[in-house]
Amino acid sequence: MTSSTALSLDTSQQPPAWMADLPYGSRETIQAIARLLGHASRERDNPASWAGRALGASRDELASADSRPTRTLLRVAGLILGNTMARHDDITIGGPGHGDPPMWAPFDAGGAEALSVPVRMVIHFPAGTLASVDACVSIFDDAFDQHLRVYTLRSEQGAGVEILQGLLDRAAGEDNPLRGRVLQAKLASNSLTFTPLPLPVDQREQLILPEAIWRELDLCVASMTHRRATLDRLGLGTTRGLLLVGQPGVGKTNLARVLAAELAGRFTVIFADAATVATDVLALYDELDHLGPAVVVLEDIDLVVGNRQQHARTRTLADFLAAVDGAKRRRDVLTVATTNNPRGIDPAAQRSARFDTILTLPAPDEAGRAAILGRYLDSIGLDLDVGRVARAVPDVTGADLREIVRRAVLEHGDSFTADDLHAVAASGRWKTRGNTGQYL
Numbered sequence: 016m017t018s019s020t021a022l023s024l025d026t027s028q029q030p031p032a033w034m035a036d037l038p039y040g041s042r043e044t045i046q047a048i049a050r051l052l053g054h055a056s057r058e059r060d061n062p063a064s065w066a067g068r069a070l071g072a073s074r075d076e077l078a079s080a081d082s083r084p085t086r087t088l089l090r091v092a093g094l095i096l097g098n099t100m101a102r103h104d105d106i107t108i109g110g111p112g113h114g115d116p117p118m119w120a121p122f123d124a125g126g127a128e129a130l131s132v133p134v135r136m137v138i139h140f141p142a143g144t145l146a147s148v149d150a151c152v153s154i155f156d157d158a159f160d161q162h163l164r165v166y167t168l169r170s171e172q173g174a175g176v177e178i179l180q181g182l183l184d185r186a187a188g189e190d191n192p193l194r195g196r197v198l199q200a201k202l203a204s205n206s207l208t209f210t211p212l213p214l215p216v217d218q219r220e221q222l223i224l225p226e227a228i229w230r231e232l233d234l235c236v237a238s239m240t241h242r243r244a245t246l247d248r249l250g251l252g253t254t255r256g257l258l259l260v261g262q263p264g265v266g267k268t269n270l271a272r273v274l275a276a277e278l279a280g281r282f283t284v285i286f287a288d289a290a291t292v293a294t295d296v297l298a299l300y301d302e303l304d305h306l307g308p309a310v311v312v313l314e315d316i317d318l319v320v321g322n323r324q325q326h327a328r329t330r331t332l333a334d335f336l337a338a339v340d341g342a343k344r345r346r347d348v349l350t351v352a353t354t355n356n357p358r359g360i361d362p363a364a365q366r367s368a369r370f371d372t373i374l375t376l377p378a379p380d381e382a383g384r385a386a387i388l389g390r391y392l393d394s395i396g397l398d399l400d401v402g403r404v405a406r407a408v409p410d411v412t413g414a415d416l417r418e419i420v421r422r423a424v425l426e427h428g429d430s431f432t433a434d435d436l437h438a439v440a441a442s443g444r445w446k447t448r449g450n451t452g453q454y455l
């Protein structure tokens with residue numbers, strides 16, 4: 016006979032009365048030790064039974080309302096719960112089951128203070144804290160399962176459903192600190208997270224592009240802003256896809272950042288790199304339902320959405336098409352994708368309903384080259400006649416011209432002449448080695 020059987024308790028029995036009067040911390044500690052020794056009741060070890068005890072109800076007097084929100088929505092709901100917990104001192108928490116302790120996780124809302132939000136626990140909110148009725152909320156997020164669940168007395172089932180819906184509505188609405196921000200979508204340990212970025216400071220004046228490009232861009236934005244109601248009324252749809260095409264260094268990323276700077280606040284702007292899009296574009300678009308209206312910037316899309324004729328990973332293409340233009344019509348989402356290689360994109364993805372505007376950013380002409388040089392010289396306080404330099408380098412991009420100025424500063428400091436600049440440009444020393452690949 017092992018010592019554990021010798022000491023075994025009836026696991027279905029209620030905790031002894033003296034335990035009920037212990038303060039929260041001691042009670043949980045004794046229970047944790049009991050669990051370690053194998054004496055804890057299974058019955059005690061799950062959110063429903065914990066909620067039952069907190070609400071003073073037996074199992075069949077308990078009702079629950081359940082939802083499976085997206086990860087980010089669940090984090091924001093956690094933030095709301097955490098804020099409510101901070102305002103009241105009669106709120107208690109229990110572990111998520113299986114003997115695990117309650118768990119908190121950091122939440123980056125872009126503010127100065129580091130926030131910590133509940134991610135796996137059950138929380139008792141006495142009447143008058145979260146809602147007018149007594150309720151417990153179970154929040155859970157791990158690799159396999161996400162849920163938000165509200166337990167109430169069966170007689171208050173309706174109120175429980177309302178509490179749950181209210182939490183979800185608040186998380187998807189004004190209480191979502193990510194709404195209207197500029198976010199980087201990232202895959203961290205297999206789950207999609209949004210990290211707030213500082214507001215881009217990029218301005219149109221800094222980016223020298225043909226007038227026609229800006230006009231097209233404005234039309235695209237208008238369909239999302241002041242023309243939205245009209246398009247809606249005429250049944251023309253407001254969801255737009257904008258494909259920015261051009262060789263490396265012509266300003267595609269920069270243009271997307273200008274757009275982000277102009278639309279942040281009114282729109283949530285999300286930057287996603289190729290790896291994120293390749294892995295989970297559907298999850299990314301699912302999150303937009305509670306962050307919209309949104310602009311999604313998908314960089315170097317050809318790396319992800321290949322051409323079927325070129326043996327691309329077609330599952331990702333199918334996901335991508337479903338996300339951008341699937342059965343579930345998404346309102347208020349502008350997809351801005353960039354590519355160096357439009358032929359690498361399947362024609363189905365280019366079809367007008369998916370990318371209804373395709374903008375090709377040209378390499379700058381002579382006047383453009385002079386203007387771009389002027390813009391970079393201006394930022395170091397120089398005003399030179401750059402006409403001869405602009406003529407000397409016929410096949411360059413904006414990125415190359417920036418590099419020429421940078422090289423001149425490296426060689427001469429912040430004061431040099433037009434002749435110095437011309438010598439640098441003509442020397443070719445500014446060329447970054449290996450910058451010939453299509454994806455660089």
Ligand SMILES: Nc1ncnc2c1ncn2[C@@H]1O[C@H](COP(=O)(O)OP(=O)(O)O)[C@@H](O)[C@H]1O
Nearest residue numbers: 221222223263264265266267268269387413414
């Ligand atoms: N037309 C332009 N006017 C001003 N700067 C430009 C222009 N094109 C590119 N640049 C500069 O070159 C750099 C690289 O541009 P980027 O937007 O990353 O190019 P792409 O995404 O097309 O490869 C940026 O710092 C950008 O400011």
Ligand SMILES: [Mg+2]
Nearest residue numbers: 267268269353
């Ligand atoms: Mg780029």
